[in-house]
Amino acid sequence: MPLLLHATFSFKIPSTKNYGGAHRKSSSAAAAAASMAMAFKMATTGMWVTDECKNSFMEMKWKKVHRYIVFKIDEKSRLVTVDKVGGAGESYDDLAASLPTDDCRYAVFDFDFVTVDNCRKSKIFFIAWSPTASRIRAKILYATSKDGLRRVLDGIHYEVQATDPTEMGIDVIKDRAK
Numbered sequence: 001m002p003l004l005l006h007a008t009f010s011f012k013i014p015s016t017k018n019y020g021g022a023h024r025k026s027s028s029a030a031a032a033a034a035s036m037a038m039a040f041k042m043a044t045t046g047m048w049v050t051d052e053c054k055n056s057f058m059e060m061k062w063k064k065v066h067r068y069i070v071f072k073i074d075e076k077s078r079l080v081t082v083d084k085v086g087g088a089g090e091s092y093d094d095l096a097a098s099l100p101t102d103d104c105r106y107a108v109f110d111f112d113f114v115t116v117d118n119c120r121k122s123k124i125f126f127i128a129w130s131p132t133a134s135r136i137r138a139k140i141l142y143a144t145s146k147d148g149l150r151r152v153l154d155g156i157h158y159e160v161q162a163t164d165p166t167e168m169g170i171d172v173i174k175d176r177a178k
Contacts, residue, residue, distance in 0.1 A: 047073060047145045049080045049152045056082050057153045060110055061124065064088060068095040071106040071149065073141060080106075080149055092170050095127075102133045104142040106149060108156065111173055123157040123177050126150055132163050 053071060060066040067090045072083035083105060084098050092109060099105055107127040114120055128146050130139050150156060158176045162168035 047078050047080055047141075047148065049149060050082075052082050053080055053149075054152060056085060057108060057155075060108065061155050064110070066110070067091070068098075068107055068109045070095070070098055071108075073104075073145060075138075075141065080145065092173065096165055096168065099129050099131075101131055104131070104134050104138045105129045106142070106146065108153060109173070111177055113174070113177055121177075124155055125173060125176070126153070126156045126159045127168055128159065128161045129168070130161070130163055 053069075056066065056069050060069060065088060066085050067088055068086040069082060070084040070086075071080055073080050086094055086098070092111070095107060095109055099107065107129060109125045109127060110122055111125055112120065112122045128142065130142055150159070160168050160172060160176070
């Protein structure tokens with residue numbers, strides 16, 4: 001059975017009252033505030049994480065079958081699903097190439113490295129991909145559902161938030177793993 005993700009937060013809508021004429025908001029500002037309130041309401045209705053997401057993550061974590069997993073939110077069904085799975089032989093460049101340039105995604109990456117003491121280690125990175133070209137509604141939806149998905153995927157070591165490929169380059173991953 002899928003798990004429910006639910007985000008709660010509070011926000012203020014700007015006042016449209018006239019206080020002596022000094023701080024009067026225009027009707028377009030009130031419409032924008034109402035539109036934002038609707039977007040927040042839609043984003044906090046709750047998302048479900050499918051069993052496929054949890055099972056794929058456990059296979060990556062314990063069996064080392066996958067190098068990375070890309071997750072996608074289906075807005076109509078309100079499900080977080082697996083969008084793409086990278087095989088054990090794929091690289092970080094393959095993960096970066098699989099992320100869309102105009103839509104948000106979540107990804108987990110299993111980074112293997114050797115320490116200065118010559119010990120083999122593995123760290124799992126959670127990547128919140130939110131490119132600048134994506135829709136505002138998608139950005140809000142992914143931002144409010146992120147913590148719930150992270151709670152379901154137990155064993156993540158580091159988180160990276162990126163809006164363009166330079167913010168999630170392999171150098172960033174290597175620096176965080178040290």
